[in-house]
Amino acid sequence: MRRPLALAAAALFALAPAAPASADPEAPDDGTGGLDYPRGGEGPEGSEIAFEFQDERIAESSGIAPSLRHEGVWWTHNDSGDFLPEVFAVNEEGETLATVTLNVELRDWEAISLAQGPGGEPEVFVGDIGDNFAGGWTEVRVYHFVEPEVLADVTLDPSVLTFTYEDGGRDAEGMMIDPRDGRLYVVSKEFAGGVYAAPENLDPEGGNVLSRIDSAPLFATDAAFSPDGTRYAIRTYWGVTIYDASDGVPGSSLGSFDLPEMEQGESVAFTPDGTALMAGTEGMNSPVWRVPLEGRKLPEMVAVEEEAAASDEAEEPESAGAGTSIGALPLILGGAAVAVVLIGGIVVLARRG
Incomplete structure (x- = not known):
């Protein structure tokens, strides 16, 4: 979303009665005299910058x-903007490892997800789902391609899925794919925003209707799903809400919290x-934050792993006890040998007497 639109959105946000006090718009320091949209807070304890993008093309x-x-x-x-239709693979230091150029139009790319494709490969x-014209596009598109086995620069023709809203x-910026069944969801960016579900079976050639x-x-x-699909997150400029999707989508809210302050939080x-969220923002050399999760906000996969770890720890004292017995065995045998020698000596002395 372009900054002028973000500023306009913030002005409207300031009029919303349900807005939390911590998210009130403030006068910016750039001297524009206008309202600035909320940018978040400190974030949960343990939040830290994981890396910063090093590639000047990622602006x-x-x-x-x-x-x-x-x-x-x-x-x-x-x-959207004066960019090439490129997708970048970066490492944990923010360095670009590969650039995939798509032979398509970059109209308003807003989201990216990875999932098992129709052919069974990742x-x-x-998601070319953004719309700075407030719903002016008659249709939106999602491009997809097989994730490369070898990370190298490449240009390719992706497959295309076409969608319309019922x-x-x-205008939408959120897209997520349930790893359990591959169903795609789009989250619109509005005052009365909605979660829209794609059909269970997508038509790769014709149109697909998104249902609220x-x-x-x-x-x-x-928006994004956890790796096991039991949780999903929807973020805004300033915060994030976690949902329980154990029984499917829509899920029940498990609560919201501020994300660390960012210039224009987008991802x-x-x-x-x-165990954590990765949250990014626009801008040159922009940071990506790692934000830890805890309690019920953690996916079920984490709870299972923690239970398994706890079970292993519970067995450790038993093993430690066995180790202690084995370690004491030489002492016991040594003591027995000494006792035998002493008794033997006493017997010999008794016979001489």
């Missing part, structure tokens, strides 16, 4: 998602182990 990172093939690799892309899905055009199934937080800028993703 408006608008989405982020972890690789399904390469450990420690993240995919990102630019927003695929990268890029209730008219929408739930409401969404004010001005949602991205969110779960870490591959599900």
